[in-house]
Amino acid sequence: MGDDIRKQNKGGTIIEIKDLWYTYPGRSEPTLKGVNLKIEEGEFVLLTGPTGCGKSTLLKTLNGIIPYESEGIFSGSIKIMGTEIGDLNQVELSRKVGLVFQNPDDQIFSTTVEDEVAFGLENLCIEREEIDIKVGEALRTVGMLEHRLSSTNALSGGQKQRVCIASMLAMMPEILAMDEPVSQMDPAGTQEILNTVRELNKRMKITILLVEHRLHEIAPFADRIVIMDNGKIIFDQPVHDAFDHLEIFHRLGLRVPVPVELCHTLGIKARPFSAEETFPLLNNRDFKEKTERYITHPDPKKRTNPEGCSAENNELLISLQNVWSGYDKNRMVLKGISLEICRGERVAVMGTNGSGKSTLLLNLASILKPYKGSIKIFGEDTKLKNSYSFAGRIGFLFQNPDLMLFCNSAEEEVMFGPVQLKLENIEERTRISLEAMSILDIKQDLPQSLSRGQRLRTAIASVLSIDPELVLLDEPTTGQDRENIEQMMDYLKNKGYTLVFCTHDIEIAMLYATRILVMSEGQIIADGKGRDVIKNTDILRKASLTQPPVVEIASYLGINAFSITELVEMLANRSCEVVEC
Numbered sequence: 080m081g082d083d084i085r086k087q088n089k090g091g092t093i094i095e096i097k098d099l100w101y102t103y104p105g106r107s108e109p110t111l112k113g114v115n116l117k118i119e120e121g122e123f124v125l126l127t128g129p130t131g132c133g134k135s136t137l138l139k140t141l142n143g144i145i146p147y148e149s150e151g152i153f154s155g156s157i158k159i160m161g162t163e164i165g166d167l168n169q170v171e172l173s174r175k176v177g178l179v180f181q182n183p184d185d186q187i188f189s190t191t192v193e194d195e196v197a198f199g200l201e202n203l204c205i206e207r208e209e210i211d212i213k214v215g216e217a218l219r220t221v222g223m224l225e226h227r228l229s230s231t232n233a234l235s236g237g238q239k240q241r242v243c244i245a246s247m248l249a250m251m252p253e254i255l256a257m258d259e260p261v262s263q264m265d266p267a268g269t270q271e272i273l274n275t276v277r278e279l280n281k282r283m284k285i286t287i288l289l290v291e292h293r294l295h296e297i298a299p300f301a302d303r304i305v306i307m308d309n310g311k312i313i314f315d316q317p318v319h320d321a322f323d324h325l326e327i328f329h330r331l332g333l334r335v336p337v338p339v340e341l342c343h344t345l346g347i348k349a350r351p352f353s354a355e356e357t358f359p360l361l362n363n364r365d366f367k368e369k370t371e372r373y374i375t376h377p378d379p380k381k382r383t384n385p386e387g388c389s390a391e392n393n394e395l396l397i398s399l400q401n402v403w404s405g406y407d408k409n410r411m412v413l414k415g416i417s418l419e420i421c422r423g424e425r426v427a428v429m430g431t432n433g434s435g436k437s438t439l440l441l442n443l444a445s446i447l448k449p450y451k452g453s454i455k456i457f458g459e460d461t462k463l464k465n466s467y468s469f470a471g472r473i474g475f476l477f478q479n480p481d482l483m484l485f486c487n488s489a490e491e492e493v494m495f496g497p498v499q500l501k502l503e504n505i506e507e508r509t510r511i512s513l514e515a516m517s518i519l520d521i522k523q524d525l526p527q528s529l530s531r532g533q534r535l536r537t538a539i540a541s542v543l544s545i546d547p548e549l550v551l552l553d554e555p556t557t558g559q560d561r562e563n564i565e566q567m568m569d570y571l572k573n574k575g576y577t578l579v580f581c582t583h584d585i586e587i588a589m590l591y592a593t594r595i596l597v598m599s600e601g602q603i604i605a606d607g608k609g610r611d612v613i614k615n616t617d618i619l620r621k622a623s624l625t626q627p628p629v630v631e632i633a634s635y636l637g638i639n640a641f642s643i644t645e646l647v648e649m650l651a652n653r654s655c656e657v658v659e660c
């Protein structure tokens with residue numbers, strides 16, 4: 080991205096936070112409770128922690144949104160390159176700190192992609208010609224050059240995140256603070272963007288502070304892992320030492336890289352991040368003794384059903400015949416989709432950003448109608464029905480949960496559906512849904528004052544309180560810690576819901592879906608049990624998916640295993656089934 084020599088002779092502390100306290104207006108408890116953090120120039124720091132612990136709040140203090148735009152009670156000191164943040168004006172601050180927002184809809188306000196990326200540069204009074212070049216470079220870097228003239232309203236969730244990252248890359252700030260910047264991005268895109276960010280960090284010495292729950296994917300790119308819990312920093316270690324303290328990650332319900340978890344289970348000291356690094360540690364070794372206890376008492380929650388599972392009966396709930404659909408009749412997004420889903424199935428929809436997953440879900444909810452072909456839900460042709468006629472039978476979660484939250488408390492949100500539908504046992508339904516999503520303790524809170532993860536769970540609880548026959552969830556796992564994801568998915572599974580959910584998380588899809596649909600360019604290119612789909616590397620590549628590390632490691636060893644439990648069992652007894660992968 081040019082300008083290589085701009086950042087020579089770097090060094091020294093770039094961010095210094097001392098005893099930072101912050102209480103949001105209207106709250107009695109502080110959200111930040113004495114945060115101390117020092118970051119050196121050129122570091123790549125991964126900040127993680129359970130949902131609602133204060134990560135986004137901390138990031139917002141770095142570009143002055145807190146306290147200058149939000150009021151509240153603030154004390155402590157934040158220095159950027161030695162200068163107290165309050166002594167920097169807005170232009171100086173925006174040159175130093177670029178913030179990628181957690182919700183792209185909160186960041187994007189221009190009508191076209193090009194204008195959005197150019198906006199910050201225009202404010203720095205850069206020449207038009209140079210702006211055009213920088214906009215083009217930034218869009219190319221995030222894979223969005225072909226969308227340069229597109230309307231920002233016509234982008235998918237992952238495409239919007241790419242544009243937000245491009246806006247900040249174009250500015251080339253000293254510090255890039257990124258709040259879950261890849262949460263809605265497909266796995267291949269995530270890797271590409273993180274490679275770019277890492278390269279900028281190394282080459283230009285841009286300091287990175289990145290908040291993520293998917294630390295198992297991000298850790299290999301970082302220098303240091305910082306963990307927050309309940310408004311405080313409770314852990315701060317170089318990345319390679321961090322996973323020597325797995326008990327902290329486990330206690331807080333945080334995900335760790337699968338190779339690390341595997342080595343830990345097998346009693347191997349090394350902490351590899353990739354399948355290639357892991358393979359030599361496992362090959363030709365005897366793990367019988369190390370794994371005996373594990374195998375005698377496996378954690379049933381971590382087991383996948385070796386056969387996958389399918390609908391218990393064949394009652395057809397969803398039937399699509401050659402469906403063509405989109406937002407404009409001159410540009411079809413879904414291109415000839417045929418599909419049947421039976422009661423009791425749990426179907427994960429995966430694929431490249433912009434491949435049509437949300438569009439498919441909107442059609443299943445009867446919010447969008449096909450231009451061509453037919454969709455029958457519960458045997459009814461959606462073209463002949465308005466979406467309200469399915470109210471109570473279909474529960475739908477939008478990709479952006481904020482679109483669904485408009486009441487004065489989380490409890491009211493969850494009650495809203497049952498009240499409108501005049502259902503029975505409203506209080507009981509509400510309590511059960513709040514509890515299932517672990518938000519009973521914040522039921523009185525204004526939804527807009529909750530963290531992203533808490534808002535998402537409120538929106539899901541409001542879908543579940545009507546106890547629909549068909550649950551459609553667009554990316555229900557983004558921005559949540561492992562504990563919350565597992566609790567939510569276990570609940571959906573145990574209730575026996577017919578579930579169709581979009582996700583970029585292949586491990587969760589493998590664990591909970593009875594079937595995976597893979598989409599590419601508006602078509603379904605694979606449909607089957609997870610363990611069959613993920614063996615097809617051509618399909619995965621085409622859909623920007625990557626094999627889960629455990630499958631990769633097993634492949635290196637020449638065996639078929641789809642979870643850590645299965646792999647450990649096979650390693651313990653290598654004479655058992657060794658099959659061609």
Ligand SMILES: Nc1ncnc2c1ncn2[C@@H]1O[C@H](COP(=O)(O)OP(=O)(O)OP(=O)(O)O)[C@@H](O)[C@H]1O
Nearest residue numbers: 103110130131132133134135136528529530531532
């Ligand atoms: N605008 C606000 N007004 C009042 N309270 C808020 C506001 N924004 C956040 N909070 C509260 O501050 C706490 C921390 O929220 P924050 O968004 O910083 O958490 P987080 O760690 O980023 O969570 P997540 O992982 O879910 O994004 C939460 O309990 C939340 O309810």
Ligand SMILES: Nc1ncnc2c1ncn2[C@@H]1O[C@H](COP(=O)(O)OP(=O)(O)OP(=O)(O)O)[C@@H](O)[C@H]1O
Nearest residue numbers: 233234235236237238406432433434435436437438
């Ligand atoms: N409201 C809209 N108006 C016009 N075009 C849209 C609209 N929403 C999405 N599109 C276009 O439809 C295509 C498919 O978008 P969709 O949201 O279905 O993708 P997706 O697979 O869910 O992507 P992601 O993984 O990023 O969420 C994209 O090319 C997008 O630009």
